[in-house]
Amino acid sequence: MSDALILELKKLIIETLKLEEVTPEEIKDDGQLFGEGLGLDSIDALELVVALEKIYGVVIPDSEVGERVFRSVKTLAQFVREQSKNSSQQSAISKGNKK
């Protein structure tokens, strides 16, 4: 998995949630984001969902998906990667259909 994406996501979390006292190095790739660990809450999740959709075009509809995706930065990166792949495949398919 690309370290670049993981670092980018850590920076996104810090900037979106204004975690001014946290550095990307302090967020563990496998560490919990909610509750224990980084200690994020439900409103933080909503803020992150908006930022992730805006930047990566990925949609996290609810807590059912969110609990899996927001387990750690690593699982988040995996989701972003998978969704981006799916959406580029989708757009390739729709472009193909238009021919």
Added chain:
Amino acid sequence: MKYDETGLRVRFNEVDSWGIVWHGHFISWFEVGRMALLGKFHLLPKDFTQMGYIAPVVDLKCVFKEPARLDEEILVRTTVLKPTKAALTFRFQVLRKSDGKLLASGEETQVLLTLDGRMLYIIPQNLRERLQPLFDYLEEPDSPA
């Protein structure tokens, strides 16, 4: 942004032994304001439930400026911020009617859950449509006093 306004009168059971309204009652006055506003648009808790959602409060703050006293007439002013995420944020002002003095101001955030407890990260289209008239109303300019 427009505030909706409703009135109430301080009741005997709301006053503490210092002769002023106990601070917790301001929160229930926020509720009076919220219900008055949402009721106009058929967005009361029962309406949310009928649509398949509940909206629990997850954040609440109140700043107290001046005390309220027994039998005073109170105005509760309420508005809702246009959502930038899947949450509803209400703002409140509590004023003394006689002189318009601001007694307290506050803010409250509610998230959206399905009836089986799943938290929504995106406002569903059916609810978005139901909320639109409320936001249209709040964007109207305030009518002159």
